[in-house]
Amino acid sequence: MPGQLLELHVENFRSLRDVTIPLGPLTVLVGANGVGKSNVLKVFELLADIIRTDLEPALETRGGFDEVTFWGGPKRPTTLRIRLKATWTTHSSPNAPDEYDLKVRRYSAPSNRDYGRYRLTRSESFQFKRTRGRGRRITVSGERATIVDTRPKSTGPEESSEFGIQRLSSGLSTLPRLTSTEGGTEVARVAHQLSSFRVFDVDVDAARRPSRVHYDDLSSNADNLAAFLYALHTGNHTGDEDLWDRLVDDARSVLPQLLDIEFVKVGGGADQITVFLHERGLRRPTPLADASYGTVRLLGLLALLYDPAPPALTCIEEIDHGLHPQALRLIVERLREASALTQFIVATHSPALTDRLLPEEIVICERDDDGASIIPAITTGDVRAIIEESGDLPLGELWFSGVLGGDLTGDEL
Numbered sequence: 565m566p567g568q569l570l571e572l573h574v575e576n577f578r579s580l581r582d583v584t585i586p587l588g589p590l591t592v593l594v595g596a597n598g599v600g601k602s603n604v605l606k607v608f609e610l611l612a613d614i615i616r617t618d619l620e621p622a623l624e625t626r627g628g629f630d631e632v633t634f635w636g637g638p639k640r641p642t643t644l645r646i647r648l649k650a651t652w653t654t655h656s657s658p659n660a661p662d663e664y665d666l667k668v669r670r671y672s673a674p675s676n677r678d679y680g681r682y683r684l685t686r687s688e689s690f691q692f693k694r695t696r697g698r699g700r701r702i703t704v705s706g707e708r709a710t711i712v713d714t715r716p717k718s719t720g721p722e723e724s725s726e727f728g729i730q731r732l733s734s735g736l737s738t739l740p741r742l743t744s745t746e747g748g749t750e751v752a753r754v755a756h757q758l759s760s761f762r763v764f765d766v767d768v769d770a771a772r773r774p775s776r777v778h779y780d781d782l783s784s785n786a787d788n789l790a791a792f793l794y795a796l797h798t799g800n801h802t803g804d805e806d807l808w809d810r811l812v813d814d815a816r817s818v819l820p821q822l823l824d825i826e827f828v829k830v831g832g833g834a835d836q837i838t839v840f841l842h843e844r845g846l847r848r849p850t851p852l853a854d855a856s857y858g859t860v861r862l863l864g865l866l867a868l869l870y871d872p873a874p875p876a877l878t879c880i881e882e883i884d885h886g887l888h889p890q891a892l893r894l895i896v897e898r899l900r901e902a903s904a905l906t907q908f909i910v911a912t913h914s915p916a917l918t919d920r921l922l923p924e925e926i927v928i929c930e931r932d933d934d935g936a937s938i939i940p941a942i943t944t945g946d947v948r949a950i951i952e953e954s955g956d957l958p959l960g961e962l963w964f965s966g967v968l969g970g971d972l973t974g975d976e977l
Contacts, residue, residue, distance in 0.1 A: 567652040567757075568907045569877060570661055576634040576641040577610070578603040581936035585927060586944075589903035592910045593939070594918050594963055595929030600937030601911040605763050605879040607646060608909075611736070615759040619668070619686055619734040629670050629684060636935030644668040652757050652876070653692050653750045660693040664754055666734070688735045692750040700747050704735045711746055761877035766864035768886075772853045774830050774838040782871055786864040790839045790852065793867055794827045804872065811870045814898065818862055818891040821845070839863075861886040869898040874906035884914035896920040915960030923947040926959060928969050941969040 569587050574580040579600040585591075593601040610632075613622035626632050633641045645668075649661040656662045667687045688704040699714040712724045725746070729738060736755050742748030762784045770787035782792045797808045816822050823842040826849065830836050840849035841859070852860065865883070868874075884892060896917065899908055912918065918926065923944050930941040942950075950967060951957065962968045 567650060567656070567876075569648060569650045569652075569757075570658060571647075571649040572604070572607065573645070573647040574604075574607055575643065575645040577607055577632060577644055577646065578634065579636070579931065579935060579937045580604070580607070580939070581634045581636065581934075583937055583939045585939055587907070587909065588924060590899055590908045590910070590925050591927055592912060592918070592921055592925050593927050593929050594912055594921075595941075596913055599929040599931045600939060601913075601929050602881065603937065604939065605881065605909065605911065608758065608761050608877065608879060609763060611646065611758045612761060614734045615736045615755050618732070618737045620684070620732045623668075623684075629668065629682070633670075634936065642670045648754075650754070650757070653753050655693040655695060657693070660699075662693070662750070662754060663689070663691040664736075665689045666736075684732060686732055686734070690735065690739070690747070690751055690754070692747065700750065702735065702739065702747050702751065704729060704739075707731050709735065709739070711742075757876040760875035761879065762875055763879040763881065764868055765881040766861045768857050768860045768864075771860050771864050772855070774836040777829060777835055777837045781873075781875075782867055786867065789860075789864055789867060790827070790837050793825070793839060793863065794837050796867070796870060796872075797825075797827065807870055807872065811866050814866055814894055815863065818888070818894060819859060858886045858888060858891075862891060865895060866898070869895075869902045871902075871906075874902070876906065877909070878906045879909045879911075881911055882913070883910050884912050884917045889916040892917045893920055915964040918960035918963050919958035921959050923951065923959070926963075928963065930969055 568589060571584065571586055573584045575582050580603050585604065593604060595601055610622055613625065623629055623632060629644070630640065633644050645666065647663070647665045649663055651657060651661055653662050665688065669685045670682050672682050685706070690702040692700045694700055697715065701712045701714060703710045707728055707730065708726055709729045710724060710726050735751065736758070740748055740752035740755050742751065764784055767785035767787060770785055771789040773787070775788040775791040777791060777794065780788055780791065782788065796811060799805055799808060812825055815825070821843045823844055826840050826842065827837050828840055830838055839852040841852065841855060842849045868878070883895065887895070892914070899910065902908070926947060927939060928941040930938040932938055947968060950962060951959070954962060954967065
């Protein structure tokens with residue numbers, strides 16, 4: 565996989581009051597409804613919106629700073645922070661990762677005329693590894709951005725330069741315009757990786773409908789499922805002649821009545837395509853519009869997992885929803901295989917799916933009495949120790965019984 569996100573640290577974003585989450589090729593957030601799993605995914609939605617629209621519009625579309633920040637506890641937060649560590653740029657490594665840090669501060673407006681209003685400030689920093697021990701740090705504060713080239717002391721002092729930037733403009737949205745010698749290439753790489761991510765959740769009603777015969781990326785709600793499956797079927801964009809056959813074999817292994825999948829062009833200009841399922845014992849094929857909820861969700865997930873050109877990061881909400889437990893083993897296996905191309909962050913509250921995970925893939929999520937998420941609630945080392953002490957009981961059974969923790973009550977903030 566071309567680099568990955570290593571760690572996410574968040575302070576005062578929704579229920580994430582103070583969490584640091586280690587991330588691997590496949591990270592599965594396990595916890596009851598309302599413990600903050602979805603809020604982890606919403607962090608990436610916020611960052612992507614900051615890149616597309618800038619900081620202030622991204623916050624305003626979510627109701628403003630006070631709506632975005634933590635609601636629990638006796639005091640309203642004045643700071644929101646998101647920090648990332650990754651290996652996305654050329655010279656980065658787990659020991660010398662790329663680092664991005666965003667802090668947004670709230671303070672009251674100074675005049676009586678603005679009573680009840682507030683203003684925001686932001687500060688950002690980027691840090692990248694370069695060649696032969698050299699590094700680069702870019703900081704943004706107020707209306708000033710500073711670029712510092714760091715190097716070993718034996719080679720001389722640091723070199724720095726400054727330039728102006730709008731007061732609330734984000735470095736993620738503006739600094740990619742820098743030249744390569746100023747660090748624009750590295751910032752652009754980080755911004756591209758974050759902006760290309762998707763939170764995937766199949767909208768079954770939308771996925772059932774015909775879609776335009778045009779090859780696009782699989783949409784985040786699978787409303788172009790028919791066209792995307794057709795593109796995989798034709799093989800024109802995958803370079804892998806066996807990919808479609810493997811997908812259909814997977815579908816048959818979970819749907820024993822399924823014989824084959826075919827496509828029919830519809831519409832006056834035949835500019836749309838729909839999916840038909842050939843099923844055992846039926847005189848005619850079943851249109852996807854009449855297929856079961858679980859069948860449509862399964863096909864949407866398989867399309868995602870067989871995507872030949874996925875984004876850097878894929879998040880999946882409640883991946884087990886609507887699936888038969890027998891499908892979960894296959895889904896976990898395909899997630900591991902697909903994580904060679906895209907990093908996955910998956911949310912679930914299914915013991916059956918958790919049973920099929922490895923200790924390093926699971927992140928237990930809880931919530932405290934003030935409404936703050938505790939993520940992870942237990943370390944990977946402790947998970948391994950508990951498994952050993954329990955006589956190798958499945959992870960899902962250990963989690964559901966409470967041995968691994970995991971608050972089973974509460975409403976998400």
